[in-house]
Amino acid sequence: MKVKIFDESHELDLEEKVNEFLKDNKNIIDIKYQVSIAMFSEEQIYCFSAMIIYK
Numbered sequence: 917m918k919v920k921i922f923d924e925s926h927e928l929d930l931e932e933k934v935n936e937f938l939k940d941n942k943n944i945i946d947i948k949y950q951v952s953i954a955m956f957s958e959e960q961i962y963c964f965s966a967m968i969i970y971k
Contacts, residue, residue: 917945923965927951930964943971 920937924930938944952963 918970920968920970921965922968923963925962925964927962927964930966934966934968937968941968941970945969945971 920941922930922933922937924933934947946969948967948969950965952965954961954963
């Protein structure tokens with residue numbers, strides 16, 4: 917069993933990276949998805965991440 921982790925600041929970037937990974941790996945066991953939000957001064961910072969568990 918192996919794990920691949922993706923971390924992007926925009927959800928479309930994460931989607932692109934995960935879809936690219938899935939093209940070559942067909943033995944997917946599970947995918948976990950998470951969004952984190954933080955405030956820095958007046959700016960909101962987003963972090964979109966996914967963990968793919970595969971064989």
